[in-house]
Amino acid sequence: MKQIEFQDKNGTFMIHNPENYTGLYLPLAGERGLKSSITPVLGGDSKTDQNHFLLEPVSIENLHNNRNTRNFWCRVKGKGYWSVCGNSAEQELARFTGEQEESTLEAGFMWQKLTRISNKYGLKAQTTSFVTVDGSMEVMLVELTNIAAEELELTPIAAIPVYGRSADNIRDHRHVTSLLHRIQTTEYGVEVKPVLSFDERGHQKNETTYFVYGSEEDGQRPEAFYPTVPQFIGEGGSFLIPEAVRTEKAGILAGQLIQGKEAVGAIRYHNVTLMPGDTKRYIVLAGMAEQEEQADRIAASYRTFEQVKQALSKVKKHWTEKVNVDFETGDMEVDNYLKWICFQPVLRRIYGCSFLPYHDYGKGGRGWRDLWQDCLALLIMEPSVVRQMIVDNYGGVRIDGTNATIIGEKQGEFIADRNNITRVWMDHAFWPFVTTKLYIDQTGDMEILFEKIPYFKDLQSCRGTAHDELWNSGYGQKQCTESGEIYFGSMLEHILLQNLCAFYDVGEHNEMRLHGADWNDALDMAWEKGESVAFTCAYAGNLKDIAKICRELENRTGISKIEIAKEMEYLLSDGKELYDDPMKKQKLLKAYSDCCAHNITGHTVILRLDQVADNLEEKADWMMKHIREQEWVADQNDAGWFNSYYDNHGRAVEHCKDQDVRMMLTGQVFAIMSGTAEPDQTKAIIKSADRYLFDEKAGGYRLNTDFKEEKFDLGRMFGFAYGEKENGAVFSHMAVMYANALYKQGYAKEGYKVLKTLLDAAMRVENSVMYPGIPEYFDNDGRGLYAYLTGAASWFMLTMITSAYGVYGELGDLVIAPALMPEQFDETGDAALHMEFAGKKFDIFIHNPEKLMPDQVKIQKAQCDGTDMEKHDERSVYLPKTVIDTLSSEKSHRIDVTISYHMDL
Secondary structure, X not given: OOOOEEOOOOOOEEEEOHHHOOOOOEEEEOOOOOEEEEOOOOOOOEEEEOOEEOOOOOOOOXXXXXXXXXXXXXXXXXXXXXXXXXXXXXXXXXXXXXXXXXXXXXXXXXXXXXXXXXXXXXXXXXXXXXXXXXXXXEEEEEEEEEOOOOOEEXXXXXXXXXXXXXXXXXXXXXXXXHXXXXXXXXXXXXXXXXXXXXXXXXXXXXXXXXXEEEEEOOOOOOOEEEEEXXXXXXXXXXXXXXXXXXXXXXXXXXXXXXXXXXXXXXXXXXXXEEXXXXXXXXXXXXXXXXXXXXXXXXXXXXXXXHHHHHHHXXXXXXHHHHOOOEEEOOOHXXXXXXHXXXXXXXXXXXXXXXXXXXXXXXXXXXXXXXXXXXXXXXXXXXXXXXXXXXXXXXXXXXXXXXXXXXXXXXXXXXXXXXXXXXXOEOXXXXXXXXXXXXXXXXXXXXXXXXXXXXXXXXXXXXXXXXXXXXOOOOOOOEOEEOOOOEOEEEHHXXXXXXXXXXXXXXXXXXXXXXXXXXXXXXXXXXXXXXXXXXXXXXXXXXXXXHHHHHHHHHHHHOOOEEEEEHHHHHHHOOOHHHHOOHXXXXXXXXXXXXXXXXXXXXXXXEEEHXXXXXXXXXXXXXXXXXXXXXXXXXXXXXXXXXXXXXXXXXXXXXXXXXXXXXXXXXXXXXXXXXXXXXXXXXXXXXXXXXXXXXXXXXXXXXXXXXXXXXXXXXXXXXXXXXXXXXXXXXXXHHHHHHHHHHHHOOOHHHHHXXXXXXXXXXXXXXXHOOOXXXXXXXXXXXXXXXXXXXXXXXXXXXXHHHHHOOEEEEOOEEEEOOOOOHHHOOOOOEEEEEEEEOOEEEXXXXXXXXXXXXXXXXXXXXXXXXXXXXXXXXXXXXXXXXXHOOOOOOOEEEEEEEEEEOOOX
16 A cells, blocks of 8 residues: 655645555544545445434445445446446456556545546546535535546436434344335435334434435536435346446436335436536535424535535634644654544544444443543643533542443433443543543643532442442432432542542452453453452552642642541541451441442531541552552563453462463553552563563554463453454553653653554554554554544643643643654754643744753753743743733744753763
8 A cells, every 4th residue: 555645734645546445434524413434435324323324334344345335427428337436346346457447535634535537438536525514414526527538428326325214223124114214306306204213212203304415516406316226226236237327217306205115315417518628516415404394404505516615615624723733743744643643532522432434332422431531632622612521521420439331412411321230440430530630730720629510320339239229210310418409519529539439449459349341341351359450550640649639729729628528538547457458448438338329418527638638648658559569570581560450260460470471561551650660660661561562563562462361250352363452452542551651750762662653553554554543453464443533542642742742731830841752853953833722822842953862951941932931940841820821812922942962961
């Protein structure tokens, strides 16, 4: 596969003959509404949610099956018939017989343009596809040019099969649901309104209308229609050789109603004669409307070429401005890949984890972890919307420290589990504070900690070990007190509750219980005795940081006390005798959970913040010391690492015995990130990871070594082939977090190695076979899988900005502490970052004329708009929040930081 060719600095790229590569697709979506995917031959699907698919649902395994998707045909008099997207039986055969047509794909954020040339038919077609910004419809603009020496007489025919129902019906009730279709031909196209919807909600009256409309460039109506599959493809035909295309088959006119058939928006335009060099344009619109009368009204604004051209410009402008972070590293290709990585969190906010061709994560929407990690990137790109998101998301926390796992469509909406299924991921309580801390550092807004927020309530209680039989839907989904009032606690109370409950929820080795899984969802078969050392490290780091926030809160605001629910006094118990005994911890947690199983009293207590901070630090120190002493695995070569897990038999998962080396990356990441690993241990972990986990060809650091067993006492991951997905693949998310942890502890060279090998693997498109971005993981062949929808993108972006460029917030101050490697500067030693901070735009230039290593430098000079900046120390400067608040929001502010050699090194 030829390298991707970038056309500008905004991520626009071009590739040649992209149909030769399996699995390529681009997201097309609006801010709401349609969520589509599109391949180089216009395959893919389109939907608004699980129950409303405009096009037939596809997965990555049938994405290459182009027989039932978007198409546009030209019947050329005296020559035959031709597909503008290469989607015909003749063109598929030609690809493998050396007669392939020339094709080029140009694409950017939420749009693509396919150019295809046929010397045989004397035609060039440019097909541009996008979804309107409001998400109301897909737009396809087809431009046909006569490149022959003689005139051509054409019959253009658009064809988009309309699925029009729930994804559940792809197998269940496929034929029966077609009997519900009511298909109407109108002046401009085909409308499909099923009478009922069959899905998990039961049989419901359907109000949604699915439509495909067509017009010529001046808005002229089509000539006729083929609104059902039998009419279009004919007896014995197919979508690759449809009868309505290969013959002069008559269509039907507007105003006709057909019932009970599979639908297709097949539209025949008027015959046209193109002289040599002439171009004719056609428009195809496909979408859905909640009310029947809306469909034609919303489509009326996209019927002419000029209207479509303006809509395309609006789409390009909207999504380019949405990605308001720019990197300049001296390598345009790297900068553009980083641009796409910054776009990926936006895509995940729209698509959830399930609405692109890799939909192995269920039926759509986002999970609890996604709510918080996506906010990390939004804090950089759309900080104004994040405060309320954070506040609303805390409403999903239960009074036992767990949280809702069914997320509603609206922000802050959580749904009670109607299936009595216990779901507890033990890492879930870790992420909210991570995001909240970043928010506070970026904004200095400590008042958010006092926002009053309710707790989520449903049948589940006692951290997934029991049901509250007194609860029912009449109670509602908010925790109440004994007097029947909804209880509201501060955000700080929610944070303390989550992390303190986790501290006591331990197994026999005094590490936190694994429950249903942690971050690695595939560690899902050790509910009884499984423990996660990895996230015990993570929570220890959280407790330290929460304590720091408590102290800063008192220092900066003068507030010295906090009000919490009286029941939480249990959780602030202390003492080595308690900490050392897992049974005592479990009993204490049970006592707390039992008293909160249904209602709480509503009584509160007042505590001093410094005492709370002391308590948290004492717990964190104990946890770290315990892990250092109990979980260290020494190898035979003066290296070592931490055991990350205990299995369902209560056995340590990792060891180094003769030739059997079992090492997992996750435990090392959180041990380093949290500070649990001491400096000598961190160095030993780096050495071990390089020795046992690093595989440059595969894309970098694997998630684990090959255990060579189906370890069903820990998780389903061990049933996967080694080197695939969670079982030993280079899993981008954890690899990026490894980089972040290394940067955090001052290992910039090692952190850069992690990021670079990942990015290099993605950019080797002959192996990765993917459009720009970072995938969820790389398989054993180096192929990037699960494109776009991965939490790795948020962490990659965050690590580049806050660690490599060293631009981050500290309680509202803007700090700059560069840790860029020499090769991340251009030939003159300059690198730049363009971003917003605290509502102000900054152009930050790092000057390193000698191209020194990060550990060799000090900051020689730093200025903002020509005024000297204050120094934190030799290697960092900062712009106080008080100064930032005075800066203009109307223009960009230039910061120049010049690096020189540190004489003391």
